[in-house]
Amino acid sequence: MSKERAKGTRGENGHLKLLRIPFPEAERSGSNHYTPWGPADFINTGTFAIEAKNWSDPYKAIRRGWPQATSNAKKVDLEPILLVTMPHKRASEGLFVVREEMGIRLLARYVEGVD
Secondary structure, three states, X not given: OOHHHHHHHHHHHHHHHHHOOXXXXXXXXXXXXXXXXXXXXXXXXXXXXXXXXXXXXXXXXXXXXXXXXXXXXXXXXXXEEXXXXXXXXXXXXXXXXXXXXXXXXXXXHHOOXXX
């Protein structure tokens, strides 16, 4: 396994631990990124197509990863999420990128009494 692939696997495994909080059945899709749930890095994640990037430049990861996440999600009519691991940090300290509208809806659900 290449050094880059091993780094990506470590990042995905870190994200998977966190993803299992809302999605207990979540799994990495592995090398077969086109699964019955769609082309994404994780499966069993509800209405979300989740892509993960673990690059040394997080801004480049967003610039390259977000178009991939949105394109993949559109193919299967799911909402895109991009998880970006920050250099030399744990997955839990990374970035969670969503469309602004989805971010507002997630905040509204989090804030008590707001729909």
